[in-house]
Amino acid sequence: MIHPPFDGVETWIFDLDNTLYPPHERLFSQIEARISAYVQRELGVDEDEAHRLRRAYWHDHGTTLAGLMLNHGIDPEPFLEEVHDIDFSRLDPDPLLRKAIDRLPGRKIVYTNGARRYAGRALSALGLGGAFERTWSIEDAFYEPKPRASAFQRIFGKDGLDPRHAAFFEDDPRNLAVPAALGVIGVLVRPGAAPKRTAAEAPEPAGGPLPAPPETAAALAEEVAQAARRAPIRPPAEEVPDHVAFVARDLPRFLADLTDPAAPAPTRFGQEGLLEDQAS
Numbered sequence: 001m002i003h004p005p006f007d008g009v010e011t012w013i014f015d016l017d018n019t020l021y022p023p024h025e026r027l028f029s030q031i032e033a034r035i036s037a038y039v040q041r042e043l044g045v046d047e048d049e050a051h052r053l054r055r056a057y058w059h060d061h062g063t064t065l066a067g068l069m070l071n072h073g074i075d076p077e078p079f080l081e082e083v084h085d086i087d088f089s090r091l092d093p094d095p096l097l098r099k100a101i102d103r104l105p106g107r108k109i110v111y112t113n114g115a116r117r118y119a120g121r122a123l124s125a126l127g128l129g130g131a132f133e134r135t136w137s138i139e140d141a142f143y144e145p146k147p148r149a150s151a152f153q154r155i156f157g158k159d160g161l162d163p164r165h166a167a168f169f170e171d172d173p174r175n176l177a178v179p180a181a182l183g184v185i186g187v188l189v190r191p192g193a194a195p196k197r198t199a200a201e202a203p204e205p206a207g208g209p210l211p212a213p214p215e216t217a218a219a220l221a222e223e224v225a226q227a228a229r230r231a232p233i234r235p236p237a238e239e240v241p242d243h244v245a246f247v248a249r250d251l252p253r254f255l256a257d258l259t260d261p262a263a264p265a266p267t268r269f270g271q272e273g274l275l276e277d278q279a280s
C-alpha cells in the first residue's frame, strides 16, 4: 500500500548530499576546505579568492567543478579524487531511513553531483550499502551537473526510468525543475523551519534524442560551455519554487508514512494543514 500520488511510482530517485543525511557542517566543511586548497594551488590564488570562486561557480554552473572545467580547463578526475578524500567517521548510520527505503516498492536509485567512489563511501557510512539498485554520479553525466537539462537527459536515458512514474528527493530546489517538467514528482528535502512558496522560472527540458557523449576534451569543454548558457534561473535557497510538489522536513518519516495505511496521505506543499501535520 502506497499513498497517492506516489502509488504510481516505479523508480525512487534520491540525491545524496544533504538529502540522505541532513546538512552536516563538519562533513561539508572538509570538502569545502579541500576544494579551496585545490583551487589555491592550481590557480595560484589566495584563500579568500578560492572561496569566492568556489561559491560563484557553484551558483553559476551547478558545481564548482563545472566552473573550473569551463573557465580554467581543470581535469575533473584528480580534482574529484582529492576533494572527496575526507573523514566519513562523522556520518552515522541511519537505520530508520534504511528501513523506510527498504519498504518502498519498485526500483531505488541515487543520482548525485558527487563522485562515484565518494558516493559509495558515504552510502556505506550511512548504513545504506545495498539499499539502491544503482548510483549515478557526476562521471556518468560526463561531469555535467544537475540542474542542467542535458545532465538529466543523460542519466534518465542511461537508467531507462520513466519520468512519469518516478519521484525525486532533493535538497536543492534547482535540481527539481527539469525532472518536474518531465513529469517526476519533486520532493524537496528541507529539515527545519517551514519554507515559503515563491514563483520561479522553470527551465524547458530539452527535447529530442539524448546527446552523444563528447569524444575529446575540447568537445567536452564546448558542451559544458553551451550547457552553462542554458542553465536555469535559480531561486533563493530559502524559497520553494512552483515545481516543488512536496516538502519533506523529516525524510525517514515522510517515506515511512507513504507505506503506512494508518498515516495521513502526504499533502501537496502550499495546501492547508501540511506544515501543521509535519510539525506535529
Ligand SMILES: [Mg+2]
Residues within 6 Å of the ligand: 015, 016, 017, 018, 019, 170, 171, 172
Ligand atoms: Mg544535495
